[in-house]
Amino acid sequence: MSKVKNIETDNLGRPVEATTKKTGMGIKASRRISNIIVYAILVLITVIWLFPFVGIVFDSFRMESTSQVSYLIPKQWGFGNYINLFTKTDFLKWFLNTALMGVATSVIQTVFVLSMSYVLSRMRFKGRKGLMNIMLILGMFPGFLTLILIYKVFSDLHLTEGMAPLGLIIVYCASSGMGYYVSKGFFDTIPKSLDEAARVDGATRFQVFYKVIMPLSKPIVIYTMLMGFMAPWGDFMMASYIIHENNEGMNVAVGMYEWLSRTMLNTTYTRFCAAGVTVSIPVVAVFLALQKYYVQGVTGGAVKG
Amino acid sequence: MKKLTTLQYLKLNRFQKFGYNFVDFLASIPGWFVKLGVAIWNLIKKFGLWIKEDVVDTCRTFKRGDWVIKLSFLVMGLGNLVNGQILRGILFLLFELVFFTYMFVPTGGIYWIKKCQFFTRDTIGTQPPVEVYDPIKDVYVTTYFDDSTKVLLYGLISIVFILAFIYTWHLQIKQCSTILKIKEGGGKLKGTKDDLKSMLDEQFHKTLLALPIVGITMFTVLPIIFMVLIAFTSFDATADGYKNLYSWVGWDNFNKIFDTGVGGLGLVFGELLSWTLIWSFFATFTNYFLGMAVAMLINKKGIKIKKFWRTVLVMTIAIPQFVSLLYVARLFDAPALNIDGSVGEGGGIIGRLLLQLKLIPQSMIADKQFSLWQNATSARILVIIINIWIGIPYVMLMATGILMNIPADLYESAKIDGANPWQQFTRITLPYMLFVTGPYLLTNFVGNLNNFNVIYLLTGGAPSKTQVGAVPGAVGETDLLITWLFKITTGSTSDYKTASVVGILIFVVVAVLSLIVYNVIPSNRNEEDFR
Numbered sequence: 001m002s003k004v005k006n007i008e009t010d011n012l013g014r015p016v017e018a019t020t021k022k023t024g025m026g027i028k029a030s031r032r033i034s035n036i037i038v039y040a041i042l043v044l045i046t047v048i049w050l051f052p053f054v055g056i057v058f059d060s061f062r063m064e065s066t067s068q069v070s071y072l073i074p075k076q077w078g079f080g081n082y083i084n085l086f087t088k089t090d091f092l093k094w095f096l097n098t099a100l101m102g103v104a105t106s107v108i109q110t111v112f113v114l115s116m117s118y119v120l121s122r123m124r125f126k127g128r129k130g131l132m133n134i135m136l137i138l139g140m141f142p143g144f145l146t147l148i149l150i151y152k153v154f155s156d157l158h159l160t161e162g163m164a165p166l167g168l169i170i171v172y173c174a175s176s177g178m179g180y181y182v183s184k185g186f187f188d189t190i191p192k193s194l195d196e197a198a199r200v201d202g203a204t205r206f207q208v209f210y211k212v213i214m215p216l217s218k219p220i221v222i223y224t225m226l227m228g229f230m231a232p233w234g235d236f237m238m239a240s241y242i243i244h245e246n247n248e249g250m251n252v253a254v255g256m257y258e259w260l261s262r263t264m265l266n267t268t269y270t271r272f273c274a275a276g277v278t279v280s281i282p283v284v285a286v287f288l289a290l291q292k293y294y295v296q297g298v299t300g301g302a303v304k305g
Numbered sequence: 306m307k308k309l310t311t312l313q314y315l316k317l318n319r320f321q322k323f324g325y326n327f328v329d330f331l332a333s334i335p336g337w338f339v340k341l342g343v344a345i346w347n348l349i350k351k352f353g354l355w356i357k358e359d360v361v362d363t364c365r366t367f368k369r370g371d372w373v374i375k376l377s378f379l380v381m382g383l384g385n386l387v388n389g390q391i392l393r394g395i396l397f398l399l400f401e402l403v404f405f406t407y408m409f410v411p412t413g414g415i416y417w418i419k420k421c422q423f424f425t426r427d428t429i430g431t432q433p434p435v436e437v438y439d440p441i442k443d444v445y446v447t448t449y450f451d452d453s454t455k456v457l458l459y460g461l462i463s464i465v466f467i468l469a470f471i472y473t474w475h476l477q478i479k480q481c482s483t484i485l486k487i488k489e490g491g492g493k494l495k496g497t498k499d500d501l502k503s504m505l506d507e508q509f510h511k512t513l514l515a516l517p518i519v520g521i522t523m524f525t526v527l528p529i530i531f532m533v534l535i536a537f538t539s540f541d542a543t544a545d546g547y548k549n550l551y552s553w554v555g556w557d558n559f560n561k562i563f564d565t566g567v568g569g570l571g572l573v574f575g576e577l578l579s580w581t582l583i584w585s586f587f588a589t590f591t592n593y594f595l596g597m598a599v600a601m602l603i604n605k606k607g608i609k610i611k612k613f614w615r616t617v618l619v620m621t622i623a624i625p626q627f628v629s630l631l632y633v634a635r636l637f638d639a640p641a642l643n644i645d646g647s648v649g650e651g652g653g654i655i656g657r658l659l660l661q662l663k664l665i666p667q668s669m670i671a672d673k674q675f676s677l678w679q680n681a682t683s684a685r686i687l688v689i690i691i692n693i694w695i696g697i698p699y700v701m702l703m704a705t706g707i708l709m710n711i712p713a714d715l716y717e718s719a720k721i722d723g724a725n726p727w728q729q730f731t732r733i734t735l736p737y738m739l740f741v742t743g744p745y746l747l748t749n750f751v752g753n754l755n756n757f758n759v760i761y762l763l764t765g766g767a768p769s770k771t772q773v774g775a776v777p778g779a780v781g782e783t784d785l786l787i788t789w790l791f792k793i794t795t796g797s798t799s800d801y802k803t804a805s806v807v808g809i810l811i812f813v814v815v816a817v818l819s820l821i822v823y824n825v826i827p828s829n830r831n832e833e834d835f836r
Binding site: 153 | 454455458505506507509510512513514516517518520521523524525526527528529531532535599602603605606607608614616617618619620621622623624625626627628629631632633634635636638640650651652653654657694699702703705706707751755757758761762787790791794795801804805808809811812815816819
């Protein structure tokens, strides 16, 4: 984002220097009007986008009722929902489970993804194309179905239910090599002549990887780690299958899902909001801090496919 | 169809070009099958040649080798061991020992493969549980023997093991042949030290790939093969493989899902598939165009605090989806109604407002549907709208970067030719975007086909379908195939066989779509349109 923020552009996204400069009141006035319209739209978008988030924060501080109400601003403010959340429920356990999964997945997945993408991008060997095609085809199957077997095996190994976080880390990481596309796109952009120069100087391939390419790859390493960290926080599908309604092993998504079900809504609505805010704070903080790298990844990945 | 020359093609307008490409695509389909046939034939021929060469090479190695080499045909790794490649030799030998031990112990590989009863319509596993009366305690005691799932898994692993053994044996023979050649022609054999060194150098790719590939094999390839096999069995909640063994049923499950008659799942599957495709289409393209529009608004000259606007939008990416989606879904809930028909307590803020402002259509009120979630059509529209809220930021971020890359001189010359902003958009910006983001659109479309989170967290598939007959899982009007799959496999009535069939069909849909998209849209010709 920082890459583009300072460049003034017109509505078609081209740099301003490139447009022909015409002077005259008519153009200036019409530009001002169009800018006002654009501002109005952007403000409207901001309101729509932030309304739910403001709502959830207000609801989390609401003390007078635990259910949904028809007004936005609480009549009575307080931390009661948060205190209840940590003292009367298993939320802390779920939160720590998820945080553990986030950190572990972030590190392990990065090793898997970077090895795979580095090899596919910068090395040529027999079977490379075949390997890529196989992974493309495997990716077309709904990954969820692999859980039928994995659950069976894991439950014999005691990696489900109470120990689900451990099992889920394995599930998230083991096949993560298949998501190599974005980082391969990144490695593709590093000139090959760098490798060749180092090889001529007598570096082994490992040294090229470790001493030449890795120092240049900070953005993609951070992007991959960020993705790995975010995934367990949002995962409901796989997690709920492996956890199998066991309180000990729940992640936040599965644990909190019940609180907004229509049967429990009236007693746990504000509790859900407090939990939602608590969960969002670390994730949003990490995300906004590393936003720059996320944008680079998204843009690069989209262009290269 | 008449083939156009490049010049004629360039004279067509955009729609004619698309039409031309489309007809071209249709006309080329028979050609594909021919090509596919030729490709397969070539592959077989190549494979045959390879086998022939290989057999010749193997025979020569056996003939010309000394007794050590000859013996290594039986004792793997002997050739390596004697010639100083200690590490390789030990690994080969170890693998052979493990393989034969596993295969021929009483409950080893052969035992499991036999138990699978492949190519029959019998049960998987041969010993169902036995109930025995215990006269002392006066109860029936059940003893469990085979578990079909386990039998099938061990059988599968054993087959994989056999294939791996054949491959390794072949590899070992090849190495013997290399040893022979080097000995005859002179030169130095690689020792253990060289092998270890090359793992970080010439063979570094193998070192890096080892872990990811083992992971993918164990957690994706094997489970997917297993899943495909399950589609041909009767595995479900009653025949769970443990209390009741399940058996091979051939194509029965596939027949059932295409059977549109009574008792078949054809109608439900058809409805779900068409809604999934409709949803995917709208979810992808509304996000795409609106996201691009927002990106252009923020990029507009003279707009201040660009970073702020972007950050606001990015919040929906940063906040975990289950928090935002579950919360937003409840915002649209309807309040309870008082006896006199006035709006009562509860419900979400927006749901209340819609009811109070009488924005809920009369026809829905008449059916006692007071929130948008309770009607099939309105719920479907609402999920698409809320998905815009979730999806625009991704496209906005991506489009911002791409829009900057459009060469400015294109606009320059367009302006000189008298193009207005709309023409500039449709003739330059849009084609460029479409060309550059073609692969992204496809990925996004496929992602939306399998967009579990948005649907399941917003509606859970509700409102439920009426008149569907006996269908596994509670099917709803907004259910996608993937959420149906989830419902089938969880809960008390797990129907794994149907789930596997649906999974395979999702694969077919995705594969066909990818094939079509790659062949029609981003052709090289289009690139020349604006370059």
